[in-house]
Amino acid sequence: MRKPCCDKEGTNKGAWSKQEDQKLIDYIHLHGEGCWRSLPKAAGLHRCGKSCRLRWINYLRPDIKRGNFAPDEEDLIIKLHALLGNRWSLIAGRLPGRTDNEVKNYWNSHIRRKLINMGIDPNNHKLYQTSPLPHAASSSSRLNLDLTIAFPAHYSSSPTFTLAQEDDDNNNNNPKPTSENMDESNPTLLLFQ
Template identity: 80%
Template sequence: MRKPCCDKQDTNRGAWSKQEDLKLIDYIRKHGEGCWRTLPQAAGLLRCGKSCRLRWINYLRPDLKRGNFAEDEEDLIVKLHALLGNRWSLIAGRLPGRTDNEVKNYWNSHLRRKLISMGIDPNNHRPNTINLPRPHHKNSQAVSSTAKLSAGLKTPTNDQPARSRVAIIVTKYRTVQVA
């Protein structure tokens, strides 16, 4: 009863070849999205379903925009991130033609640094207070974000945006999605 979703034996991994892309595109054009588990076999691909899904969602889908982010897209991402935190799929849902992976990558490699250079803590979107000494403030939240940057450390939970507000938005979104 153990049927691993990606058993590693003779399935390809890593970068996709042109032929694999074509097979996947062709199959989905004919049969539509869905049932990623059985797709590889049906499409004649030596990949796990998960890998196929990722490739399609993030790269092959015809409605993808790609290319540089426009300024208004950047603004939107920053605003939505302030509201939602690292909920990339929700954020990407607001940016037509962009994927969560793309938005996430763009945030981590550009936007984050941009905010930091502007003296804004990308975790809470507030001016960085690192340089303002607060003698008797024990549970200081103004931890250097630059220090965490490369290490990729998780931020303490108290840096998160207001949960209640987020929950409402998420619920709303989900309702719309399901309907």
């Protein structure tokens, strides 16, 4: 049996207090990131190591960009999601200052709904066969319908843009990156640099 990542007894859960944040920041400034399992004890925090890591990565890190996503960031997320699927950490890696959790939340709360309203299946970026909403057909007509994948029209003219892989019918809604298409040298992803 796998041991739990931490002793659940005596560890705090839920929202972090300012004091806890400060302890974590101070400790990482002094000792750097890493060894999350032993960090809570060393830093005097009654938290799980995983919880500390998450708090630092998603909220306390100094290089985090907070606030609304710019339109170009949103476009990039849509494009990357079409290529990579729900690989949020990879997508976030292409968005400086954004975290995987933030991108994931933004996708689920904003972009996903937006695509659905446009008649686009957010899972595979294809137009719905039968529109889930009455106005979906007219909305989708604003897109370039020549594309199998329904990217915004201004991407369709890019001569360098190619799909990582074709969707083989309905059993592959979230194409996973292969070692080949994850390669920095792959022209598919070079487009986004």
